[in-house]
Amino acid sequence: MAHVRRAYSKGTITREDEPMNKKPxxxxxxxxxxxxxxxxxxxxxxxxxxxxxxxxAVAEDFVQxxxxxxxxxxxxxxxxxxxxTWFVGILKHKIVDHLRQQSRxxxxxAVNSTEEMGADLFGKSGSWQVKPAHWxxxxxxxxxxxxxxxxxxxxxxxxxxxxxTVFSLRExxxxxxxxxxxxxxxxxxxLGVLLYRARMGLRRCLEINWFDTQTEAS
Amino acid sequence: xxxxxxxxxxxxxxxxxxxxxxxxxxxxxHLLMCRLCSRFRKQTLFLRDAARYYLMGAEESETAVxxxxxxxxxxxxxxxxxxxxx
Numbered sequence: 397m398a399h400v401r402r403a404y405s406k407g408t409i410t411r412e413d414e415p416m417n418k419k420p421x422x423x424x425x426x427x428x429x430x431x432x433x434x435x436x437x438x439x440x441x442x443x444x445x446x447x448x449x450x451x452x453a454v455a456e457d458f459v460q461x462x463x464x465x466x467x468x469x470x471x472x473x474x475x476x477x478x479x480x481t482w483f484v485g486i487l488k489h490k491i492v493d494h495l496r497q498q499s500r501x502x503x504x505x506a507v508n509s510t511e512e513m514g515a516d517l518f519g520k521s522g523s524w525q526v527k528p529a530h531w532x533x534x535x536x537x538x539x540x541x542x543x544x545x546x547x548x549x550x551x552x553x554x555x556x557x558x559x560x561t562v563f564s565l566r567e568x569x570x571x572x573x574x575x576x577x578x579x580x581x582x583x584x585x586x587l588g589v590l591l592y593r594a595r596m597g598l599r600r601c602l603e604i605n606w607f608d609t610q611t612e613a614s
Numbered sequence: 615x616x617x618x619x620x621x622x623x624x625x626x627x628x629x630x631x632x633x634x635x636x637x638x639x640x641x642x643x644h645l646l647m648c649r650l651c652s653r654f655r656k657q658t659l660f661l662r663d664a665a666r667y668y669l670m671g672a673e674e675s676e677t678a679v680x681x682x683x684x685x686x687x688x689x690x691x692x693x694x695x696x697x698x699x700x
Contacts, residue, residue, distance in 0.1 A: 434688055434691050434695070435688075438688060439681075439682035442681070442683045446681065452684075456690075456691070460690070460691045463694075464695065467695060518617075521617060522617025522618055523618050523619075524618050524650050528653045539664060539667055545668070548668065564665075567662050567665035570666065587630070588623075588626070588627050588630060591626060595626050595658050599654070599657050599658065
């Protein structure tokens with residue numbers, strides 16, 4: 397983790413401490429104005445929820461529930477980023493609960509065995525059928541390109557729902573594997589297969605929709 | 615000797631759990647000899663980094679994703695916050 401943060405900390409993408417440093421701390425006794433929350437954090441939380449739930453109406457409800465829960469908890473926060481972290485924490489918790497419940501109601505059909513999976517990507521002898529291509533460009537610079545994120549979002553949305561959810565929980569929320577298993581009601585073995593498929597799918601999609609276009613351009 | 619299919623699977627697994635010693639050795643040997651699987655490993659690690667920065671990146675003005683709450687939802691949520699009894 398530490399090396400990841402350092403690796404990209406030079407870029408414009410990192411935002412962590414910024415608002416805190418720029419903005420003088422407000423007095424903690426200042427009563428929170430919940431309606432400003434919606435303008436300040438609403439879109440961010442909505443995107444967060446949407447990327448995990450894949451449905452606008454459901455995502456909107458989760459944003460509303462998050463703010464209401466925050467309001468009821470009745471705390472006030474001094475910095476914008478602390479406030480946001482707090483909201484994300486509440487939202488994440490609600491989403492994981494929701495997914496767990498959903499997986500209980502609709503148990504997952506058995507996942508294919510390791511041998512069967514990715515069969516279309518590999519030849520009979522297990523060698524690459526579709527060879528991973530060289531990805532041009534410096535990773536740090538790639539992560540600062542708007543078009544890259546558009547491709548990334550597109551590819552994420554293109555994944556089958558279950559793969560997208562598993563990938564989001566594991567790689568975006570950084571939940572430990574056992575918690576993802578619990579939320580999705582799958583065995584560790586099944587989770588490994590799902591994550592492998594998600595990574596394979598996303599990798600290939602980005603290759604086609606982003607990196608290949610970069611090679612042609614240069 | 616691992617096939618590329620097996621090696622790539624173990625590479626993916628290694629991001630989620632600690633592999634057994636013999637698995638690690640086999641993967642490392644395979645990666646030493648296989649350019650494509652080394653590439654795959656690098657790209658999977660990149661995906662992980664990208665995923666962790668996805669929301670942060672989307673939040674920066676330059677990379678802003680044009681998805682947000684609809685005006686109706688925004689109003690509805692504001693109203694619900696104002697009318698919440700607590």
